[in-house]
Amino acid sequence: MTTVWFALRADVRRRWPALLSLALLLGLIGGVVLTAAAGARRTDTAYPRLLTWANATxxxxxxxxxxxxxxxxxxxxxxxxxxxxxxxxxxxxxxxxxxxxxxxxxxxxxxxxxxxxxxxxxxxxxxxxxxxxxxxxxxxxxxxxxxxxxxxxxxxxxxxxxxxxxxxxxxxxxxxxxxxxxxxxxxxxxxxxxxxxxxxxxxxxxxxxxxxxxxxxxxxxxxxxxxxxxxxxxxxxxxxxxxxxxxxxxxxxxxxxLSDQVGATERAIRPEAVALAVFAGLAGLIALAVIGQLLSRQLALDAAEFPILRALGVNRAALVTLSLARLGIVTVTGAIVALAVAIAASPLMPIGPARLAEPHLGVEVNLAILGAGFAAIALLPLAVLTPPAWRAAHQAQGPLGVAEPIARQSRPSRLAA
Structure with a gap:
């Protein structure tokens, strides 16, 4: 693991601009998704929360x-x-x-x-x-x-x-x-x-x-x-x-x-909440596809040095750990950026009539949605890219860090004779 740790540190020092760019891109896209998801929940619950706050009859x-x-x-x-x-x-x-x-x-x-x-x-x-x-x-x-x-x-x-x-x-x-x-x-x-x-x-x-x-x-x-x-x-x-x-x-x-009036108001507000939820879901799928491709390409580039590490005696499990650690730096940093973006953009929510109903406009931190979003952004790309990381590590075999040498022919060459 010492070799993996030194390799990870060297890689971060050498490639930090690329890793930071990926993390910022992931954070911005993830922030949009979290803002929409939290906004959908805030929009849908704005009127019931107003009734409770107002002690409504x-x-x-x-x-x-x-x-x-x-x-x-x-x-x-x-x-x-x-x-x-x-x-x-x-x-x-x-x-x-x-x-x-x-x-x-x-x-x-x-x-x-x-x-x-x-x-x-x-x-x-x-x-x-x-x-x-x-x-x-x-x-x-x-x-x-x-x-x-x-x-x-x-x-x-x-x-x-x-x-x-x-x-x-x-x-x-x-x-x-x-x-x-x-x-x-x-x-x-x-x-x-x-x-x-x-x-x-x-x-x-x-x-x-x-x-x-x-x-x-x-x-x-x-x-x-x-x-x-x-x-x-x-x-x-x-x-x-x-x-x-x-x-x-x-x-x-x-x-x-007055329950009929309350129900009519909630039905009038719900389409905006549904639209935000659908947007969050679609944006999340698109983000996973785009970021998955970028991280997969980064994984392929990182795998080019696996034969060298294998020659130094690094086993397959350690190579997978190194790959996922590199990607984890990107995803965890991106998740932190996404949380910051979602919290900063929360005053834009809710939308539509729910904005008039919202009893507490301004910054909102929905721990349930933001916590689940942080875990998804940090872990879901790693779960998707774990199989490719295993395949990349499997291809770097042999004592010299390359494919096993071809078995010696049964008849020696004339030069050897």
Whole structure:
């Protein structure tokens, strides 16, 4: 092994530019593959992780009636199925008298919405004080429509509806708010219906003066997150039975299961994750083919000195060890470079709507994927090239390091005679 060690050191000193070039090429290609693989996982899990981070609600309970059913909401919050709950009022407004663009405006009497329950993801600005009148957080759609930035002024026109349901624009009331942040709501990552398709604003309580708010209220709701393992059907049944005890609900509530919206959002995000995973797989196969050819050629060049080493008494196993050690320097260095590339490129992920959903943008280190990728880059080329290394060592036989000499002829030559 001493001879192998000296041969390896001499080879590294003599051929380090070529070995380094192969390692860098392997690292760059492997980095692309690892970036895509980790990005696929990050894209696919972005929305579920957002829901967990946001303490997102799973069910909306909407009582009948125009006023706030405070007694019913208080009783509902004591139900054993509930892990978290917030209340909110939903109001009908328009952006301006000219374009009459519908805006979903919400305000939370308990101040929990957007802060501790259904937490908003702040894109720019800062979280508002839910108890400071006149503050608002808006989504990107409303910010673009009204050219808003944090610190700007949002002007809405509250339009009451006639008993027939027809908007009475001639009775519109001007509402003014100071914008503290541009945010993303967990139910607005991908518009999946009329409730999440339009611009949205979350404003501090109270939404407006009581007479104005009463005329603009579309209704009040309780947004609920259930305890793990709780039955959605059992909770809905309990909420409906509880409503019959309180007159402020007129005995009726509407239960909306938000799982359909969650499923629709995940299905909308999944194609980008699948595309990244497919790209990572194809790029990995191409990289293995290209790098395998280059390393195989390097192996053939290294095998040219095997006869000399055999003449020095190096056995076949030692020659294979020397070949794999040379290749291992390339693959391990390339794997380290690939990890560095993947970590440096991780802020580019996720892609598509998942980027808006990602709760923690920036550098991410996925130990499972990066660890498996490091092992594959470092070991898979060695596994593929081990048989050629054995064949190269097998061809360098004989005491002189060449093929065995031809057996002496039975009849001596005339010169020998």
């Amino acid at each position: 799973q069910t909306d309970i909407i009582p009948d009636g125009n006023g706030i059913p405070a007694d019913y909401f208080a009783a509902l919050a004591r139900q054993p199925h509930i892990a978290a709950m917030t209340t909110a009022g939903v109001y009908g407004t328009v952006v301006s008298r000219g374009n009459q663009a519908n805006v979903t405006v919400m305000s939370s009497p308990d101040g929990a919405m957007g802060v501790t329950v259904d937490r908003v993801k702040i894109l720019t600005g800062r979280l508002y004080d839910p108890k400071a009148p006149g503050w608002a957080m808006v989504d990107q759609q409303l910010a673009s429509l009204e050219h808003l930035t944090p610190g700007g002024t949002l002007r809405l026109y509250g339009v009451p509806s006639a008993p027939s349901g027809v908007p009475e624009y001639n009775k519109a009331v001007t509402l003014t708010y100071r914008v503290t942040a541009i945010v993303a709501f967990d139910d607005g990552i991908v518009p999946t219906g009329t409730n999440t398709a339009g611009p949205t604003a979350l404003v501090s309580w109270p939404f407006a003066a009581p007479p104005v708010a009463a005329g603009l209220a579309d209704g009040y709701e309780a947004a609920v997150r259930l305890t793990p393992g709780a039955s959605q059907a059992a909770f809905s049944s309990a909420a409906e039975k509880l409503a019959k005890r309180y007159q402020d609900t007129t005995g009726n509530v509407v239960t909306i299961n």
